[in-house]
Amino acid sequence: MKRLFKLFGILLALVLMYAVPVKAEDIMYAVDDQAGVVTASEAEALSKHAQQVAEAHDFGVYIAVLPGSVSSYGNYDYIEQLAEYMYDNSDVGVGSEKEGIFLLLTMEDGYFDIFVPHSERCDGAFSEYAREQMASTVVYDYLYNDDFYGAFESFISIVDTDLSYYEAGTPLSPSFDPAREEEIRQEEEAREASTRAAKTAATVGIPPVTALLACLGMKSKNKTAGIKHEANNYIAKNGIHMTVVQDLFLHRSETRTRIHHDDNRGGGGGGFHSSSTSMGSHTSGSFHH
Amino acid sequence: MPDQVTNYKCPACGGPLHWDTETQKLKCDFCGSTFAPADISEEYKDINEAASLEGTETRDVETLQWSEEEAKHLRAYSCPSCGAQLICDEHTAATSCPYCGNPTVVPAQFAGALRPDYIIPFKLDKQAAVKKLSEYYGGKPLLPSAFSSQNHIEEIKGIYVPFWLYDGAADAKLAYHGTRVHTHTEGEYAVTVTEHYQINRAGSVRFQMVPADASSKMPDELMDAIEPFEYKDLIRFDMSYLPGYLADKYDVSSQEDAARADNRMRNSAINAMSQTVSGYTSLIPEHESVRIIPEHVHYAFLPVWLLSTRWNGKNYLFAMNGQTGRFVGDLPVDMKKFFLYLFLITAVGAAILYAVLFWLI
Structure with missing residues (x-):
């Protein structure tokens, strides 16, 4: 198995050798699609984009897609362990702290992990909040729809944005999240519009119906004569005798509907969670819908 | 033939007697004396028996003003008080003389099988009926404003309406397909379990005295709507309850009326059986059969006030239960x-x- 990761490292190094501009030999970037989820031209476009971001911020950006499951690459229980192993044993990252961000997907079991090693910049630019916002977009907006190119493109763009925020002195956090704020604003606008529409519909629709029912009720007060169709008042005291009271069970039918859970460890259903180790920070989960 | 009809007169002064709803006795219009119906009934026993026998000889109405067909359905009696001729239809059993106003009873209409089994005496008088009518106009916002002010009571009549009261039983068999639906979760799945049941119910429901009016002149909608009568006041029929009111003998036979009562029993039996089925999410009827077992039929006179008014060239008829005061009319x-x-x-x-x-x- 170690051979496989050596191979991965060699592959990354080869890609870097041909793609990295001369001026930044120590800048690493890569899109390694071993599962073939994107086309060659898409992989090339992604690599170009990753290179631009890496150069602009002096920061490693890596994506790897493995065809097997987490456990098929070694004695790993979790994708975080695999990601750390791959990152640690590959010639990736910038500087002594190996600064970079790594998105790993294992296709067979449908897990993903976003890993950043510990460093002042990595921890600042890609806090738990930032990673989870990133995962939310990458997973929910793209991977759930099997749009791998979109997911990777989005991942690289978000890395670029988050690094820019950090460099500007306002790293992404719950108190500073322009994209989220814009999203919330749009959601609020949409909610307000739908609430306004519902209120208008209620104002226009409910009163006439209520008025009609009230008027029909008033009208019925003027008509009290009518033929009787029952004789309930004339049932003799103790006059009801039941001879058969049978409730026979015939059969049972069953329908099952899958419920979506937030935790991926239960075996599917999507969602993600964040964790931290001595080596770095992770946000991981399942991208199987 | 003066004794074909009977005027109930006061034994004290000879004045006409009316049924008094307040005292529940016969009361003299002149001297105010009151008499128990049984006492007056005893006094008039012989007279009524004779009148019943002679009643079959009532004189046919002369056909000068009436067509033969019309005359066939009319009967002429002489008022025992003033001698005036009373023209009544063939079913009239109690009326008032239009000349002297004396209440008159035609005993022949109660002879033999025509004699009602029961009667509920009037509990409410004419004033109560008039008051109820004005109260009835209240609380009806869609009533034309001019209706209550411009319309006047054209006629108000206290009538003993002939009713058939049917005893019987309904044997019912019902079958339903029912479902019970439960939902629970199993791991990642919401599981909906639907249990299917065959539900069978059978039994009998006994009915006592289901009423159906036996007069074709009375609108069924009004007579049904003033129900229920309280049978605790039902007493053996006696002609001495009739003075002061109108009464017709039945002109719809118990066989003809039975379908109405049977239909009501059938529906109530199905209701009673179906009420024992509960706890199901859905219920689809698969089979309903009801067999009516007829038992006794009773003939009774039940008290009804009929009020007719006219407004904008149209007649409006109202009825009030003379026992309970239930007031109906469109x-x-x-x-x-x-x-x-x-x-x-x-x-x-x-x-x-x-x-x-x-x-x-």
């Missing part, structure tokens, strides 16, 4: 008011909703 609807209320309620409702939804929330 009233006109002012469609202008209907649409005005529709508009007003809509406008006010919309304004309130607008204020609540757009300002307060």
Whole structure:
């Protein structure tokens, strides 16, 4: 198995050798699609984009897609362990702290992990909040729809944005999240519009119906004569005798509907969670819908 | 033939006797004396028996003013008090002389099988009926404003209406397909379990005295709507309860009326059986069969006040249960008011909703 990761490292190094501009030999970037989820031209476009971001911020950006499951690459229980192993044993990252961000997907079991090693910049630019916002977009907006190119493109763009925020002195956090704020604003606008529409519909629709029912009720007060169709008042005291009271069970039918859970460890259903180790920070989960 | 009809007269002064709802006795219009029906009945026993026998010899009405067909259904009697000729239809059993106003009973209409089994005496008088009518106009916003002021009671009659009271049983068999639906979760799945059941019910329901009016002149809608009568006041028939009121003998036979009672028993039996089925999410009837087992049929006179009014060239008929006071009858609807209320309620409702939804929330 170690051979496989050596191979991965060699592959990354080869890609870097041909793609990295001369001026930044120590800048690493890569899109390694071993599962073939994107086309060659898409992989090339992604690599170009990753290179631009890496150069602009002096920061490693890596994506790897493995065809097997987490456990098929070694004695790993979790994708975080695999990601750390791959990152640690590959010639990736910038500087002594190996600064970079790594998105790993294992296709067979449908897990993903976003890993950043510990460093002042990595921890600042890609806090738990930032990673989870990133995962939310990458997973929910793209991977759930099997749009791998979109997911990777989005991942690289978000890395670029988050690094820019950090460099500007306002790293992404719950108190500073322009994209989220814009999203919330749009959601609020949409909610307000739908609430306004519902209120208008209620104002226009409910009163006439209520008025009609009230008027029909008033009208019925003027008509009290009518033929009787029952004789309930004339049932003799103790006059009801039941001879058969049978409730026979015939059969049972069953329908099952899958419920979506937030935790991926239960075996599917999507969602993600964040964790931290001595080596770095992770946000991981399942991208199987 | 003066003794074909009977005037109940006061044993004290000879004045006409009327049924008095307040004292529940016969009361003299002149001297105010009151008498128990049994006492008067005993006094008039022989006279009524003779009148019953002679009643079969009632004189046919002369055909000078009436067609032969009309005359066939009319009977002429002489008022025992003033001798005036009373023209009644063939079913009239109690009336009043239009000349002297004396209440008159035709005993022949109660002879043999025609004699009712029971009677519920009037508990409420004419004033109560008039009061109920004016109360009935209240609380009806769609009643034309001019209706209550312009319309006047044209006629108000206290009538002992002939009713058939049917005893019987209904044997019912019902079958349903029922489902019970439960939902629970198993791991990642919401599991909906639907249990299917075959539900069978059978049994019998006994009915006592289901009423159906036995007079073709009485609108069934009104007679049904003034129900129920309280049978605790049902007593053996006695002619001495009739003075002061109108009464007709039945002209719809118990066989003809039975279908109405049977239908009511059938529906109530199905209701009673189906009420024992509970706890199901859905219920689809698969089979319903009801067999009516007829038992006794009783013939009874039940007290009804009939009030007729006229407005805008149209007659309006109301009925009041002479025992319980239940008042029924259809009233006109002012469609202008209907649409005005529709508009007003809509406008006010919309304004309130607008204020609540757009300002307060």
